[in-house]
Amino acid sequence: MGQKDLSEKILADYNDVFADIINVLILGGQRKIQGKDLIPDAVHSQYKADDGMLHEQERDVSKYWKKQKIHLALFGMENQTAIERNMPFRIIGYDGAAYRQQLQKQENSRKRKKGKKKKPAQKPVPVITLVLHFGTKKRWDQPLSIKELLDIPDYLDAYVSDYRIHVFDIAWLTEEQLAQFESDFGIVANFFVQKRKNKDYIPEDARMIRHVDEVLKLLSVMTGDSRYESILSDGVKEGISMCDVAERLEQRGIRRGIEQGLGLGREQGIKQGIEQGLIQGREQGLIQGREQGLIQGREQTLYHLVSTGNLSVAIGAQEMQVTEDRFLAGMKEAGYKMPDEAV
Secondary structure, X not given: OOOOOOOOXXXXXXXXXXXXXXXXHOOOOOOOOOHHHEEEOOOEEEEEOOOOOEEEEEOOEXXXXXXXXXXXXXXXXXXXXXXXXXXXHHHHHHHHHHHHHHHHHHHHHHHHOOOOOOOOOOOOOOEEEEEEEOOOOOOOOOOOEOHHHOOOOOXXXXXXXXXXXXXXXXXXXXXXXXXXXXOHHHHHHHHHHHHHHOOOOOOOOOOEOOOHHHHHHHHHHHHOOOHHHHHHHHOOOOOOXXXXXXXXXXXXXXXXXXXXXXXXXXXXXXXXXXXXXHHHHHHHHHHHHHHHHHHHHHHHHHHHHHHOOOOOHHHHHHHHOOOHHHHHHHHHHHOOOOHHHOO
């Protein structure tokens, strides 16, 4: 699962969840494995490639099943959103590395006990890997064995060892299987089953989520919807159900809608205000322009009449409601002369 943030603890890392998945998907609902009987195993392993360099590969989760100090099996899990054609090659790499590490541990233990009475060598425990496919559009439709990926001549087929993988389409689990889960994985599995049946599904599962942080992060990664993880920013760590998650998502959507609406409203209001202001400005300008034009036209007429001797300065000043000195100054500024000054 390439998009997964490897720095975060994933849901299946919890023993109660890991045991629950094995008990339901492999053991048909039998509660044979308890969380207290699981021991984390190293998820990193190394291999030497053709370039002679050591390369590292990493599982998602790996745990030993141990009862009364006896290792019974090693289980690994891989989470997938996308269907990967070459998954059998990838899994045989993980499983082969797990067997090799067991043998190396036994060899190192024998060396440390050199000279002491040796106990009979223990056999490696079986390695079982589950591939959990969370896709909702279609079931896993790619090869489940190595032989399906090879072109093998009939006369060689008997000598080519096969290796099969175990893929579980989580979104296609039955109602009976869903009812068998006792951990948070039952909530997650139900979510993907319902999402497959209805892409617009709104969570209505009332069961309380125990590992809130990991469930919401898993849903965000597997669905590609970051809103689930964003709920964690509200400080929610425990005591919620998928019903609460759906309600919080709805409230966040309403708040975002209100904020966006206010923002758009402000922008629209400013735009309309500017447009209205321009319109009113033009109208006011026309009115003021006409008024100013009438005033200036009237002044020019009075100046002309006085300059041609058809009107006295006293009457012109009276009409303009100014003193005679101000009237004469205005005439001069406008380029008019008194009759006795005209050449």
